[in-house]
Amino acid sequence: MKTNSVSLLAALCAALITPLAQADGVPMPRAALPGYAQECGSCHLAFPPGMLPGASWQRVMTGLDRHYGTDASMDVASTRPISAWLQANAGTYKRVREVPPQDRITLANWFKRKHDEVAPEVFRRASIKTPANCTACHGGAEQGDFSEHAVRIPK
Ligand code: HEC
Numbered sequence: 001m002k003t004n005s006v007s008l009l010a011a012l013c014a015a016l017i018t019p020l021a022q023a024d025g026v027p028m029p030r031a032a033l034p035g036y037a038q039e040c041g042s043c044h045l046a047f048p049p050g051m052l053p054g055a056s057w058q059r060v061m062t063g064l065d066r067h068y069g070t071d072a073s074m075d076v077a078s079t080r081p082i083s084a085w086l087q088a089n090a091g092t093y094k095r096v097r098e099v100p101p102q103d104r105i106t107l108a109n110w111f112k113r114k115h116d117e118v119a120p121e122v123f124r125r126a127s128i129k130t131p132a133n134c135t136a137c138h139g140g141a142e143q144g145d146f147s148e149h150a151v152r153i154p155k
Pocket residue numbers: 039040041042043044047052060064067068069070071072082103104105106107130131132133
């Protein structure tokens with residue numbers, strides 16, 4: 001009986017917390033895909049799939065040879081499971097569902113809103129260079145932690 005009410009409480013909490021986390025565009029799937037961090041995390045953070053809608057991931061994955069000014073192409077055997085996994089875990093929450101300009105997380109409205117206190121010149125600091133450099137400020141980004149407690153803006 002005791003165990004039951006505890007697990008019921010846990011289930012309730014999960015149900016309440018999940019939509020809140022998605023409101024921030026944060027979610028990193030519990031089961032990460034082996035190979036995703038390796039293939040997509042060498043030049044920048046392996047971005048959480050829930051931060052872009054499926055249509056954006058589709059374009060990113062079919063255009064890796066012209067990837068935001070660089071060539072990030074990889075063999076088909078590596079591309080296929082990553083594409084499928086990104087689709088399966090793409091953002092569906094209403095703020096993430098709309099396709100951002102250039103399929104960039106950093107140009108999405110929710111992203112701009114969350115970073116409205118960060119001046120454009122701060123993003124351009126030599127220690128940061130670009131808004132896409134999440135890990136420069138979010139020390140917990142690789143663990144999916146973007147909370148304000150884990151933010152430190154480098155000088
Ligand atoms: C060879 C290096 C490299 C690899 C490998 C790479 N990327 Fe990128 N990616 C870049 C660069 C450079 C940018 C542009 C960063 C900027 O404009 O600040 C970028 C930007 C992005 C953006 C947009 C970020 C934004 O501004 O919101 C997404 C999404 C993205 N990459 C996804 C991926 C995925 C998915 C993979 C794996 C299939 C991948 N990248 C692999 C170099 C790479």
